[in-house]
Amino acid sequence: MSEPSRARGPAHSTDGREYTRLDAFRALCLARFRESYREPEVLFWGFVFPIMLSVGLSIAFRNRPAETLPLAVVAGARAEPTAAVLRAAPLLRAEVMEEEAAVRALALGKVALVVAPRADGALEYRLDPSRSESAVARARADDALQRAAGRRDPLVNTVAEVREPGGRYIDFLIPGIVGMNLMSGGMWGVGFNLVDMRIKRLLKRLVAAPMRRPDFLAAHLTMRLVSMVIEVSFMLGFGHLAFGVPVRGGLASVFAVGALGALCFGGLGLLVGSRARRMETVTGLMNVVMMPMFVLSGIFFSADRFPQVLQPLIRLLPLTALNDAMRAVVLEGARLSALSSSLAVLVIWTLLSFTVGLKLFRWS
Amino acid sequence: MREGNAPSVVVRDLHKTYGNVEAVRGLSFEVAPGECFGLLGPNGAGKTTTIEILEGLLAPTGGEVVVLGRRWGRDDQAIRERMGVCLQQTVLSEKLLVDETVELFRSFYRRGRAAEAVIREVELTEKARARVGTLSGGQKQRLAVACALVGDPELIFLDEPTTGLDPQSRRQVWDIVNAFKAGGQTVLLTTHYMDEAERLCDRVAIVDHGRVIAEGSPMHLMTSLGGEHVVEIAVREDGAGPLTASAMEGLPGVRAAHAEAGRVVLTVTEPHVAVPAVLERLRAGGWALSGLSTRHASLEDVFVSLTGRHLRDE
Numbered sequence: 048m049s050e051p052s053r054a055r056g057p058a059h060s061t062d063g064r065e066y067t068r069l070d071a072f073r074a075l076c077l078a079r080f081r082e083s084y085r086e087p088e089v090l091f092w093g094f095v096f097p098i099m100l101s102v103g104l105s106i107a108f109r110n111r112p113a114e115t116l117p118l119a120v121v122a123g124a125r126a127e128p129t130a131a132v133l134r135a136a137p138l139l140r141a142e143v144m145e146e147e148a149a150v151r152a153l154a155l156g157k158v159a160l161v162v163a164p165r166a167d168g169a170l171e172y173r174l175d176p177s178r179s180e181s182a183v184a185r186a187r188a189d190d191a192l193q194r195a196a197g198r199r200d201p202l203v204n205t206v207a208e209v210r211e212p213g214g215r216y217i218d219f220l221i222p223g224i225v226g227m228n229l230m231s232g233g234m235w236g237v238g239f240n241l242v243d244m245r246i247k248r249l250l251k252r253l254v255a256a257p258m259r260r261p262d263f264l265a266a267h268l269t270m271r272l273v274s275m276v277i278e279v280s281f282m283l284g285f286g287h288l289a290f291g292v293p294v295r296g297g298l299a300s301v302f303a304v305g306a307l308g309a310l311c312f313g314g315l316g317l318l319v320g321s322r323a324r325r326m327e328t329v330t331g332l333m334n335v336v337m338m339p340m341f342v343l344s345g346i347f348f349s350a351d352r353f354p355q356v357l358q359p360l361i362r363l364l365p366l367t368a369l370n371d372a373m374r375a376v377v378l379e380g381a382r383l384s385a386l387s388s389s390l391a392v393l394v395i396w397t398l399l400s401f402t403v404g405l406k407l408f409r410w411s
Numbered sequence: 412m413r414e415g416n417a418p419s420v421v422v423r424d425l426h427k428t429y430g431n432v433e434a435v436r437g438l439s440f441e442v443a444p445g446e447c448f449g450l451l452g453p454n455g456a457g458k459t460t461t462i463e464i465l466e467g468l469l470a471p472t473g474g475e476v477v478v479l480g481r482r483w484g485r486d487d488q489a490i491r492e493r494m495g496v497c498l499q500q501t502v503l504s505e506k507l508l509v510d511e512t513v514e515l516f517r518s519f520y521r522r523g524r525a526a527e528a529v530i531r532e533v534e535l536t537e538k539a540r541a542r543v544g545t546l547s548g549g550q551k552q553r554l555a556v557a558c559a560l561v562g563d564p565e566l567i568f569l570d571e572p573t574t575g576l577d578p579q580s581r582r583q584v585w586d587i588v589n590a591f592k593a594g595g596q597t598v599l600l601t602t603h604y605m606d607e608a609e610r611l612c613d614r615v616a617i618v619d620h621g622r623v624i625a626e627g628s629p630m631h632l633m634t635s636l637g638g639e640h641v642v643e644i645a646v647r648e649d650g651a652g653p654l655t656a657s658a659m660e661g662l663p664g665v666r667a668a669h670a671e672a673g674r675v676v677l678t679v680t681e682p683h684v685a686v687p688a689v690l691e692r693l694r695a696g697g698w699a700l701s702g703l704s705t706r707h708a709s710l711e712d713v714f715v716s717l718t719g720r721h722l723r724d725e
Contacts, residue, residue, distance in 0.1 A: 061563050062525035066518050074518035078507060085506040085542075247502035255466050255498065256519040256562065257491035411468060 068259060075258075075266035076273075083236060083274065092231060093278055097224045098285060101217065104347065105290060108216040115140050116184040118160040119149035125164035129192065133162070136191035139184065149173075159184035162192075213293050213378050221286035222377045223346040226370040228278050229305065230340065233312025234333050236274065237267055238320030242329040245320075251411040260410070268313050275309035276302060283377065295380030303383060304376055307393045308369040314400030315365070321407040340366035368392035417480055419444050419566050419597040420465060425474035427460050427621075434460040436621040438474075442614075444565075447588070447598040449608040451710060452618035453722050458601035459499055461618070462570050465599065466496050479566060492520060495559030495567040499574070499601075503554060505544030509535055512543055513557050520562035533557045533587055549580025556587055567591065569600040573607060585610060603722050605710035617714055624717050633708045636667065641712055642677045642685060642705045644693070651697035658696060662688040667716065678708065678716070 083089045117140045120130045126143045133141035141162075144152065152158045153173060159180045161173040170192060174181035194200075244250045254260060279301065286292035294301065319336060323329040343357075344350060344366035353361060361367050372389040375381035383390065420442040427435040435457040442448040450458045463469045464476060467483045467490060476483060481490050503512055513526040530539050533553040538546060546554065552572065559567050569588065573581040588611055592598055602608055608615050609629045617625040617632070625632055633639060646654045654675050656668040664685030667678040679685040682705045693700055714722050 060524070061522050062517075062528070064522075066521055066523070071518045074515050078504065078511065078515050081511065082504055082506045244504075248498055249501060249503065251468060252496065252498050252501045252503075252558075253519075255468055255491070255496040256516060256558075257488055257521075258519040 068262065071258060072262045072266055075263055076269055079266055079270040080273065082240075083270065089236070092235070093228065093274070094281060097228055097282055101220055101224055101286065102289075104220055105217040108220075113138055114180070116159045116180055116187070117142070117157065118162060118184050118188060119144045119152050119158045121146045121149050121161060121163040123164060124166060125168075129162060129164045129170075132191055132195040133188055136187060139187055139191070160188060162188055213295075215290075217286070217290045218292050218378055219349070219374070220347065221282065221290070221292045222373040223370050225279055225282045225305070225377075226308065226344070226366055226373050227341070227346045228282060229275060229308040229369060230312045230337060230366050232274060232278065233271060233309055233314075234316040234319065234337060236271055236316065237313045238316030238318075238333065239329055240267075241317065241320040242323045242326065245324060245409075245411065246326065248411070254410045264317070264405075268310065271309045271313045272306055275305045279305045292377075294377050296376035296382075297380075300376045300381075300383050301373075304369070304372045304386070304390075307390060307397070308365075308373070311365050311369070311393045311397040311400070314397050314404060317408070318400040318404035321404045322409055340364050343367065345370045362388075363392060365393055365396040368396075416444060418442060418477075419446070419479055420448070420599060421475070421477040422461070422465070423475040425461065425464065425476065426472045427457070427464060427469065428472045434621055435464075435471075438618070438621060438623055440616045440623060440626060442597060442599055444597055445592075445595050446613045447592050447600070447611055449612035449615045450599070450601040450618050451603070451605065451608045451612075451615050451714075451722070452601075453603055453714075453720070456618045457621035458603075458618055459570055460621075462568050462599065462601050466494070466568050467491070492522075492562070493565045495562055495564035497555050497559040497567065497569045497572060499570040501555055503543050503551070503558070505542065507543055508540055509543060509546070509554055510539040512554060513561050516558040517561045523562045524560065526561060529557045529561045532560070532590065534583065547580075549576050549583060552576060552580065552584060553587065556584065560591065564596065566597040566599065569598065571601055571603070573602070573604065581607070605714070605722060608710055615710065617710070617717065619714075619718055625713060629710055632710060632713045636678045636708050636712060636716055639708050640679045640682045640685075640705055641708050642679050642682060642689065642703070643674050644677070644689060644700065645674045645702035646693065646698040647701045649699075654693075654698055659689060659692065662692060664688065669716075671715075674702070676712075676715075678712070679705075 115138050118133065120126050120133065120141055120143045122143050122145050130141045130143050133139050146163070149158070149161045150173070153161050153175065159174070159178065163171040163173065165171060172185050172188070174185055176182070241250070253263060283292070283294055283301070287294060315336060319332045320329055323332065343353060343361050344364050350361050350367055368389040372386045372393070375386055418441040422441070423439050425435050425438040426433070438457065438461060440448070450461060452458050460469065464471050465478055467487055478490050479493050483490065507515070510526055510530060513530055517523050517526050530536055533556055535550060535553055535557065538550060543551065543554065556569070556572070559569070572588070573584050576584065585607070588598060588600070598611070600611065612629060614626065614628050615632060616623045625635070627635070644654070654670070656670045656675050659665060659668040659675055659677055662685060664679045664681045665677050665688070666680060669676055677685065677689070686703070686705065690700070711722055714720070
């Protein structure tokens with residue numbers, strides 16, 4: 048194309064710069080970065096919400112000191128001496144009540160246990176076997192009363208207290224929230240955003256320019272990886288500073304697992320957003336994909352709690368794999384080589400979602 | 412690489428079918444370099460389908476399309492480097508600033524114009540650091556045009572460039588297009604506004620139901636009516652009954668007459684001859700005149716005379 052052959056007035060002179068494909072890629076990345084960090088929702092869901100969630104849950108499920116349990120002693124001849132023994136015992140609070148009142152208190156959950164001393168010296172415990180604190184109260188009460196009555200324990204024992212970070216609920220929670228963030232970030236950041244651009248006909252406008260289509264998608268994923276580094280550092284840093292959550296694995300391993308998670312959910316986002324032309328469609332699809340993983344994949348509680356029959360299925364979910372791998376690296380300092388099955392699940396989902404997503408993708 | 416005066420755009424026997432709906436059925440035209448060519452027609456005539464095929468965004472069902480001497484499917488990247496596009500209703504990214512948006516589009520082209528210069532040309536310099544989301548409709552449209560211009564194209568496509576804009580914004584867009592034309596570049600636009608086509612286009616193809624039904628310069632099309640002026644007359648209902656078009660035919664200076672919504676519309680060559688004759692005929696027939704207007708013929712009249720419908724009829 049010979050430039051001088053085009054008759055131009057001075058207003059139409061070119062800027063004299065020659066842009067390369069790399070310049071365009073860089074500009075696409077920059078635009079993507081600006082768009083996402085100027086979106087208040089992104090900042091809220093990416094940073095504020097996870098903090099609120101972890102603080103809220105850490106308060107609700109904090110590791111409490113053993114709880115003092117209330118119990119009732121049925122009024123009668125032997126009530127006072129029995130109550131006196133129980134009051135002296137640790138972690139119990141005994142109150143003498145008429146039988147009727149004691150039964151009602153148990154039914155209402157105001158006491159964990161009713162102790163009815165009989166005239167012959169025998170004891171009757173009344174409790175609700177489905178309540179764990181009832182069982183604990185019975186064990187404590189029985190222990191105290193038997194010893195007071197002269198029982199001698201044949202085995203000598205001592206207790207060593209262990210309070211090490213890594214085993215608390217908050218330690219479990221923080222890597223789970225990192226995983227959850229990577230899932231929502233990928234799904235919304237890629238999938239929802241692509242549909243939004245398609246609806247606004249911005250995708251169509253971009254492909255009418257000499258923009259390289261693969262570069263556009265690559266820029267989206269590159270910026271997901273950049274966001275991943277920011278979000279993972281932020282969340283683990285917050286967990287460490289606020290709660291002393293340890294990061295035992297190497298940062299390279301942490302970010303390698305994070306990158307794989309970000310790519311996997313970026314791919315799923317691409318797949319979910321590959322064809323939809325309506326917000327309702329993509330929002331519905333997102334929920335269908337994400338809801339089961341929110342529940343099953345061990346964000347807030349261990350996935351092991353689900354029945355054995357479901358376990359093989361749950362292990363195949365990408366978020367389960369990501370959470371398992373992230374927890375192993377962060378809490379146990381596991382090396383990547385020890386995580387091959389989780390990482391394989393992530394790799395397979397990544398390849399699958401990109402292959403299908405790119406095949407189905409439409410620009411208009 | 413402009414080869415002499417080879418046309419910038421060639422469309423031959425273009426067809427596009429969606430399912431069993433034929434949006435474009437055998438459309439043909441050519442656009443010469445440096446020309447501003449308009450596809451004028453009502454909504455649903457197939458204009459947007461045609462322009463999107465030319466932009467390489469849709470594949471035709473049949474027919475031939477040559478853009479800047481090249482064909483889609485073979486030289487896509489080369490065509491895109493040399494054309495600018497302004498789609499109907501694109502919403503550019505609201506979170507980016509105006510200059511960031513133009514810079515982004517500049518980066519896609521190997522060679523192009525400085526973003527700043529283009530922003531100045533579309534009179535958005537004051538808004539250069541504003542977020543796109545804060546712009547008015549007219550400013551957004553001028554930004555969309557800036558994105559079409561920043562690659563220093565030889566040819567720009569404008570699909571309904573002023574639909575939905577206020578009169579002042581429309582004139583601003585027209586000025587930008589005229590300035591672009593003055594630089595010697597080619598413009599292909601679609602519109603359903605006759606005044607837009609009259610004001611911007613060197614040549615117009617009137618499109619209806621996926622076909623070109625008339626083609627030529629606006630002046631040529633208007634004179635093809637047989638007269639350059641239009642006289643509209645209306646009569647009172649309590650007079651000698653409804654006025655018919657046939658009652659007005661054959662009068663001196665009257666080339667054609669048709670009835671329309673209670674009025675009779677005449678195409679005339681010389682109003683100063685025709686109007687007295689019309690008034691005389693009304694008096695003789697016992698009709699009482701309730702309204703009379705004369706104006707220059709417009710492309711709207713051309714469309715009406717060809718199709719019996721108005722451009723804006725939905």
